[in-house]
Amino acid sequence: MRPSRRAPDELRAVSLERGVVKYAEGSCMVKFGDTHVLVTATLEERLPPWLKGQGRGWVTAEYGMLPRATLERTRREAAAGKQGGRTVEIQRLIGRSLRAAVDLEALGERQITIDCDVIQADGGTRTASITGAWVALADCIAWMKSRNMFKKDTADKVLRTNIAAISCGIYQGTPVLDLDYAEDSEADTDANFVMTGDGRIIEIQGTAEKEPFTQDELMKLMALAQQGVGKLVDLQKMAVA
Amino acid sequence: MRPSRRAPDELRAVSLERGVVKYAEGSCMVKFGDTHVLVTATLEERLPPWLKGQGRGWVTAEYGMLPRATLERTRREAAAGKQGGRTVEIQRLIGRSLRAAVDLEALGERQITIDCDVIQADGGTRTASITGAWVALADCIAWMKSRNMFKKDTADKVLRTNIAAISCGIYQGTPVLDLDYAEDSEADTDANFVMTGDGRIIEIQGTAEKEPFTQDELMKLMALAQQGVGKLVDLQKMAVA
Amino acid sequence: MRPSRRAPDELRAVSLERGVVKYAEGSCMVKFGDTHVLVTATLEERLPPWLKGQGRGWVTAEYGMLPRATLERTRREAAAGKQGGRTVEIQRLIGRSLRAAVDLEALGERQITIDCDVIQADGGTRTASITGAWVALADCIAWMKSRNMFKKDTADKVLRTNIAAISCGIYQGTPVLDLDYAEDSEADTDANFVMTGDGRIIEIQGTAEKEPFTQDELMKLMALAQQGVGKLVDLQKMAVA
Amino acid sequence: MRPSRRAPDELRAVSLERGVVKYAEGSCMVKFGDTHVLVTATLEERLPPWLKGQGRGWVTAEYGMLPRATLERTRREAAAGKQGGRTVEIQRLIGRSLRAAVDLEALGERQITIDCDVIQADGGTRTASITGAWVALADCIAWMKSRNMFKKDTADKVLRTNIAAISCGIYQGTPVLDLDYAEDSEADTDANFVMTGDGRIIEIQGTAEKEPFTQDELMKLMALAQQGVGKLVDLQKMAVA
């Protein structure tokens, strides 16, 4: 039995609350159980220098944790003077994932910045961030549509697909979905899947924590992930309906 | 008439919600109208090196803003690689103010770190931070009491007094209480008062934005502040009751 | 009796020596007793990016201490790789104060940078810096006038007023003026006043070091400060005469 | 046909040269075609602070590129003052992968640091780094064995398994092995596999560059990777024989 007493294929309670800060073009407070992330989407009429004049836009992401999101206080990265390796790795993953959801040419020469700030961390902050970021992004694009910021016929192409993310792992020999911190610490294998609603893969990252895992085990984790992402995408659709 | 349509001596709607993150020894979501700050208090059994072995504890503070707490996105300080001057100035003020509320010898050789993270900013983030920080600090000290962490007879001395903070300014010639962003931008004078419930002063910072102000004007601002802090302290007492 | 044997309302010996470095448009070696600060004013035909094209100029300040200005050697901030919190707080105060002395529109689209470098520190470095900075600034503006750099009729408006600064505190129950380091370490309350010659307030910062102070005590400190600033402004007038 | 004219399942010419610098406990110049990486393994009798006294050792990695390893000169990270996000992400991957090859308890309370410096980059620097790092690590452990640094019976357990890494991608609809830079730029999907010689997975990272990919496509890439890693492990065995 899992420490969380959930069934192997059971997600934590998930909620996606929109419009949680008043200035952002899109925002979402996403909760996967006790993991809470505040996501905002910011539209800016500027681009990174290397992208100027190419007729395409950009989506990027930044990630942070409030110091006391964790059991022990974590040092504030602004005070330390740099972002840690884990932060950099996660924000690059979030950015790549969300770019896959957007037609950058249809977006036009603009940048959307996704900020994911973890208010409380209990495992799965990167998958919750990506799942909530899609909602904030969708609201940002809706905001732009309502102001007629896209060329005719392209407005509906900007957002290409839903994407969501979930972690899976092998806990005491059993493949399980959506690990919380206690489960993650004990799992033999830890894999994060970013997928579309129909189960295609945007990004997969799997790590053997103790023993190497087999192709067969990976397939079982992926089947769980497809099921979990399917549910998350349903929740996204309800949230933005 | 003020842009906010409030009476000159009228506070914004204030709320102080305790226990908003599960790991911190004390926490408070404080709202002064559209200014929302998440404050946590962290207890650690360690001290800054220069304070070791003196039989006294320490209270310190850090301050940050989520990038999209503001109308325009602000650059993330962790990405910029340093805390800006305004951040440094504010967190030093918060730390000094809260230390004045605590008997550091009664606290013992421990450190309490106050983290103030602005979720949404509409003026007065430093005064909201201090007001909410007192609640988080009081909860942290109560948590310690319930674990018998203080010497006999000193437990009730640790928290010496309530403190709260409010801003005042002269808006179109009229002294007004608790400026929001729109009022602050237009005010001739901007003063922040950190006070005890009975109107004594912990910290005062007043700045002439356009014209120097007179001692008489300062007295009028201080009278408003005493009234405002009185109300804030009542709200603190209700919150921790 | 004060450790310095001065009367409660007695300033330290103050001197304001102009023209101490040959390249700067204005400079002043200011001494408040054993506190010595070298101040320069630099005129540059450039502006911070956010101020360009608005028809106004800017005055800003930077502050530093030579490593052995203090009893114990202080680590060089350039070697540490960042300016400390105290430095940042002080240079922001100096900048705000001096801007209040200048009509930024009459100044035109230029920047004056005030550099305050503490050669020897014995308390009151920020108040000495502001008092000396006014002299360096006045000389810089005179230098510009003599080169006909202002529009007709505006040259005499650029410098709006004299400003000077002084600290006050409550030492063993008595309000005293112009604290040196030994007095400052023992004082119950520490307040810095930046004022015009006629006693109006540019900036006030008061901090309760041990016990909260009352409005009445603040009034007594302010009366001392008005008297002290009056004398400092007289000295400024003699210096630039 | 691939730009490199290789068959879809054909590796580039691979070489693993040992002992290329005289001071390191282990070293390897690894070449995957025009990608050349110099790897060293350094043994130190110290541990990161959080690992002390737990009876286990540590393996960590750092990664860098010489400025002119690339077609255009890349800014030196030491001059820029920080490691870029890509560097951080890669060195964390290398460290995790090599730790999976080592029994950290059998290693004892010591740290092995793997340094991977790219001399010339033509795609696949992270997979070449991991493959060469295993050789340097094996030599470092052999060096320790020859000095009787392990407890009896544990010396042969320290290195648990061979590991190697290879990239795969879908190039114009065809799954191909070991992408060079020209192929990588054009590929629809890019996946890196770190595996043991018998095809079990240490780490998998797959990214959809343009379109999401299916589970079936991932299986095809994995089959190619298993074949490629098998050959690389054979080359490792010959190198250290």
Place this chain on the structure above:
Amino acid sequence: MRPSRRAPDELRAVSLERGVVKYAEGSCMVKFGDTHVLVTATLEERLPPWLKGQGRGWVTAEYGMLPRATLERTRREAAAGKQGGRTVEIQRLIGRSLRAAVDLEALGERQITIDCDVIQADGGTRTASITGAWVALADCIAWMKSRNMFKKDTADKVLRTNIAAISCGIYQGTPVLDLDYAEDSEADTDANFVMTGDGRIIEIQGTAEKEPFTQDELMKLMALAQQGVGKLVDLQKMAVA
């Protein structure tokens, strides 16, 4: 007798291998015995801001050491977040020296960046770097000539002269040439000479490690250096022939 068993005026085995990385406009692996440095020359059509529009080009240099170039692992400067003092001092010397070999006006408004990365260090890394850098620079200029990048009649003026560098020292009372690490650690005096093939001086840096040295001793070191540089310049000429 020297620890290296060389005669006092004997260089270590020197080799200059060209074209060692495929992208750079010029490159050279230079070996002075066990000191190995990889040097590249990069041509860029840009200039430092302060040099724009003056009709002249620029040559600059950067220097680094791989972490395990040394007996003990040296901390990676990119990870430390800054270049150390020794690195800065050496790269400034290399840049100044190479600029002396080039007619910057004939070069035109372009920048050549010399990167010297030490693969293995056994004393004399700065002199090996300069000697190898001349070869990389010569190849870069030849590359430009072959593309007709210079104005007529100026192509042969760009490279004004050969330059090379060597260290000398006084080891147990005897002046010796080309110190390796063991000799350098024991030498009383350490001097580095950058010279032209005919013995004229580009740069001289001499340091008394223990006792001050006399003008006569300096002359003896210089005579050795002239002889050594003469041989190095011969080797350069053979290398680029």
Place this chain on the structure above:
Amino acid sequence: MRPSRRAPDELRAVSLERGVVKYAEGSCMVKFGDTHVLVTATLEERLPPWLKGQGRGWVTAEYGMLPRATLERTRREAAAGKQGGRTVEIQRLIGRSLRAAVDLEALGERQITIDCDVIQADGGTRTASITGAWVALADCIAWMKSRNMFKKDTADKVLRTNIAAISCGIYQGTPVLDLDYAEDSEADTDANFVMTGDGRIIEIQGTAEKEPFTQDELMKLMALAQQGVGKLVDLQKMAVA
């Protein structure tokens, strides 16, 4: 004729004023004409970690320039977040030079830090710094002697010799002594000599600014330098008498 109208072998007006700041164990305001440097010597009972327990002390140096020491304002290094290459190079030279004047074993396990802060710069700041630093160092050692801080019989050995420094150059074909900024900008060759009073060499650094120079020219510069350093040492002796 030199721009300064001095004879080729004529120093600028030199002054060495002791005891200029009240806290330092030794201090000196050194002036070479319009170049003014404030030097302090700080004694600390601590050592760099790599030197502990070896029975020897250490002398180190730091160098800085006030922002308006120069004709144009120079950016404050503390604000820039790092020391520039020129600063690093100079402070290493000062440290090496002063260490040569001290018997580090006789000093005992303590560190003396020399701080050189340039108040006004008109060429030759490094040579003035070294010359004045010797005076501050001598006063620091005298301060220690007067407190009986050295072992018997070693007190007079701590300071081994006088050292001073001067620059020379070739100005329009003529070797000249002690270049000011205007002369330095125009000189063909620029050399700095750190010497003992009897003309032995501690450090020599010569750079060909335009054309390589000959051994003969170097000899002429050295003869000038020996003469100049002789006079500077006489001035040091008078200063500390």
